[in-house]
Amino acid sequence: MSHVNSIAPAGPGETPHHTVIVVGGGQAGLSISYYLKQAHIDHLVIEKHTVAHTWRSQRWDAFCLVTPNWQCALPDYPYRGDDPHGFMKKDEIIAYLDGFIAMVDAPVLEHTEVRKVKRLPAGGYSVSTSNGEYTADHVVVASGGYHTPIVPRMAERLPADIVQLQSSHYRNPQALPEGAVLVVGSGQSGSQIAEDLHLAGRKVYLAVGEAPRCARFYRGRDVVDWLADMRYYDMPVEQHPLREGVRDNTNHYATGRDGGRDIDLRRFALEGMELYGRLDDLRDGCLRFAPNLIANLDRADDTYNRINASIDAFIDKHDIDAPPGAPYLPVWRPEGERTSLDLAASGITSIIWCIGFTPDFSWVDAPVFNGRGHPVHERGITLQDGLYFIGLPWLHTWGSGRFSGIARDAAHVVAALRSAVDASAATSASLAA
Known part of the structure; x- marks a missing residue:
């Protein structure tokens, strides 16, 4: 130090x-x-x-x-x-x-x-x-x-042999016991920790929340570079459309890992990650999820495409020479909403709570x-x-x-x-x- x-x-x-x-x-x-x-x-x-x-x-x-x-x-x-x-x-x-x-x-x-x-x-x-x-x-x-880390009271009813960590205490996949991992929350920490586990070959179940996402790169540049040129980062809170309400927003998820890339939960699903909606409860040995996975994924993609569309408009307005862009099209869609998961049958041995702080x-x-x-x-x-x-x-x-x-x-x-x-x-x- x-x-x-x-x-x-x-x-x-x-x-x-x-x-x-x-x-x-x-x-x-x-x-x-x-x-x-x-x-x-x-x-x-x-x-x-x-x-x-x-x-x-x-x-x-x-x-x-x-x-x-x-x-x-x-x-x-x-x-x-x-x-x-x-x-x-x-x-x-x-x-x-x-x-x-x-x-x-x-x-x-x-x-x-x-x-x-x-x-x-x-x-x-x-x-x-x-x-x-x-x-x-x-x-x-x-x-x-x-x-104060947010951990729901239902955590008290989970079996004692399941390791529970809050996101701030997660270090690496090797520190967790063998078996599947449930990651609760898909904001910046949740999506990146789920990716970390997924890349390590762990079986991951992800309870997807309402966090938005954005592209890492678009039309030849980092999205952050475009937004900086658009003066988004200079906008004071009182000029934001949500005013002070923007302080409650969940951060968009992307990653800087390996030089930076999108985090696409749909692609993770194609590769074997199991996606569910919001985790609501534990009853009779089953985890219960809200039927909102489809809506949450669609909403995140809408935000992704809306940000890119604003970049398109900026490029057009200022006649900037940039590679062409196109909207994101989903690479995977859930067949339906799965609202329960048998905890014992799933093989889940660890749960990582990534639902924020108060x-x-x-x-x-x-x-x-x-x-x-x-x-x-x-x-x-x-x-x-x-x-x-x-x-x-x-x-x-x-x-x-x-x-x-x-x-x-x-x-x-x-x-x-x-x-x-x-x-x-x-x-x-x-x-x-």
């Missing part, structure tokens, strides 16, 4: 104060620290584990980026490798992050859990941690929005959340003085929770912070005079 500017925990009887406390030491929190250091604003980053912990510990062995390397654009730390249109693998991503960590040299208190952030009556915040008490004038929550901001004691527990903000700035969020999906644009957009978001939040700090200093100076 690269050098970290480690800070000692608070000593007994001390209540250290910082102008800003940043909760979370991932790429979002470190980006905030980078701009705070440039602005010469005192701050402390508090991280529950170690910096960039999620990238080191919650990715499977064959994990790689699904967006091209050129989109890795952390603050003043763009991708500098020789394959901008490739897709970094797990170890390369960690090496890229380690370089950024060393450059930022953030003041970090690691192995420290923030248990409560609370507004103080006189202003500012108390920050209670597993390593003592702190106070701050401002708090930036940079812990992301993926906190946010948990219960430790933030502030009236800034909506009825679903999501913070209400404008580009990360809440109505509660001194409280900010960073690193959330569609905080401002599509790239807000990714390497591509975090620099823009962090610069905006720190600019607001700097204005607040300067205003407070001016008020103090006026009172002192």
Whole structure:
């Protein structure tokens, strides 16, 4: 791991104060620290584990980026490798992050859990941690929005000899017991883990959800390149047709594996993968599925073709010379809906839950959340003085929770912070005079 500017925990009887406390030491929190250091604003980053912990510990062995390397654009730390249109693998991503960590040299208190952030009556915040008490004038929550893995209660009724993993704990096919594997969920993680198992020769059953898909390459270029030229990644959330509702969307599935390709579940089915609809229940030793496989596959393909059609329109409008394109035509269709699967007869010995995460901001004691527990903000700035969020999906644009957009978001939040700090200093100076 690269050098970290480690800070000692608070000593007994001390209540250290910082102008800003940043909760979370991932790429979002470190980006905030980078701009705070440039602005010469005192701050402390508090991280529950170690910096960039999620990238080191919650990715499977064959994990790689699904967006091209050129989109890795952390603050003043763009991708500098020789394959901008490739897709970094797990170890390369960690090496890229380690370089950024060393450059930022953030003041970090690691192995420290923030248990409560609370507004103080006189202003500012108390920050209670597993390593003592702190106070701050401002708090930036940079812990992301993926906190609690979603595992349905029906999992409790599965036979004890079936290995159950959440997607963040999956590593490779060899780590699973012999036998078939049920993957539940077909978003980015589910589809890629199902592919990983399928390529390893494992028998895979996949419960297909409503995740959309997109082409990896179309008309001679990566779809991401086309969408960048179309300024899709610069679209602010308030201009998106779904407005804030886009924050609830499941990411489109594709892969950067082996240089990048489509993930076509229909082709996997031709090759022996068993596709079902949404997993609903377990009764009498049988898994029960919703009869929506056909609709889910068709909907994913409709999205795929709709994105490509928008690229066609862009090419035509700007008279761009590009290879011809054509709509995707299904290579396989289910004969019907299968709604039950005998668990014992299937030979399933492992189940991997890939149905996402829910946010948990219960430790933030502030009236800034909506009825679903999501913070209400404008580009990360809440109505509660001194409280900010960073690193959330569609905080401002599509790239807000990714390497591509975090620099823009962090610069905006720190600019607001700097204005607040300067205003407070001016008020103090006026009172002192």
